[in-house]
Amino acid sequence: MRIGFVGLGAVVETAYLPALTRLAIADLEIWGHDLDPDRQLAGIHGLASLDALLAKPLDLLFITTPSLLHLQTLQAALASAIPLLVVEKPLVAHLAQLGQVEALLADPAYAGRVLALDHWMARRGIQQLLLGQLDAHWQAEDPAQADLPDFTGARLVLLEGYLQEVSGRDDQGHPIALNFATGEADRRELRHPDGVILDIGTHVLTQARELVAALGMEETLQLRVRGMTDRLGVAIARGDLHSAEGRSELFGSLGAIPIHIWLDKYAGPAGGQKGIRVSLADGRQISLDRRGNEELLIVTQGAQCQSWRLNGPLYEHCLASLLTGEGIGKAERIALTRRRLAEVRGLLELQQQVRGPH
Secondary structure (H helix, E strand, O other): OEEEEEOOOHHHHHHHHHHHHHHOOOOOEEEEEOOOOOOOOOOOEEOOOHHHHHOOOOOEEEEOOOHHHHHHHHHHHHOOOOOOEEEEOOOOOOHHHHHHHHHHOOOHHHHOOEEEEOHHHHOOHHHHHHOOOOOOOOEEOOHHHOOOOOOOOOOEEEEEEEEEOOEEEOOOOOEEEEOOOOOOEOOOOOEOOOOHHHHOHHHHHHHHHHHHHHOOOOOOEEEEEEEEEOOOOOEOOOOOOOEOOOEEEEEEEEOOEEEEEEEEOOOHHHOOEEEEEEEEOOOOEEEEEEEOOEEEEEEEEOOEEEEEEEEOOHHHHHHHHHHOOOOOOHHHHHHHHHHHHHHHHHHHHHHHHHHOOO
């Protein structure tokens, strides 16, 4: 398999490459290009230009540039012969770009070649449990409770999402983001639109909407925002097109289900909560969270609790579904990308409501 990367930043080094190594794909060749000619990664054959990369007989191209550059890179890649183009989240950075991507993908020949990727789409534990089809890799924490609960006729009444990242302090004592894979200080000075709304809100919405889609439920998204502040807790002012959001609270509905989401890139040492929780009409709750390098799936009803663990990095699970076995078929790629487009539109419209038209 021949794979290409456009953009060789931290997500490629700390997430993609380790996942590809663990998957041990036969006859794997990796080629890459970055705008910074000095940025080279071990295991990737560097090329001096995007044209040189697009001329390679690749089976798959990952677009892992900064989000503002996704559109122009995708436009160039669609003119190549590469059969599958995977765009890292978020698919675009502002509404004007979104309209152009939607116009491009209205062409069925283009739509079938593009997958908008968010690795949280691999977090399928809740839907598998509700459908009675929990993957065999999940391990019951208590072997005496290995049998799956019966969810026949279960009805969702509330969906809650959360991504509260561990953060540190800079030299001035102010909150500073930490790299999700290494735990080291992320000293980038984030600017709009790369705040929590678009950068990590996409993760939670991906997990939530893949759940309702798997259950065959209505997935129309309606969102409002409150408590949108920068990393120091200062409210984002209307007309501010510069400051990145550090924290935000979203609420609304996903189909007929109320949804409530908490996003915080600066949650301090008590952070680390990453997932969703659903409440059922019979009083049971199901949560799917991350604990270190594991997924933790928990069913609670009153004082009773039943749980399962799934080991391994999310990127490994996500890329395994994409690159191994039968992979993701054309119809599913189109459906996944349409859902990611709808989520990005909802989040970008929220930013417009708070900041004003831009």
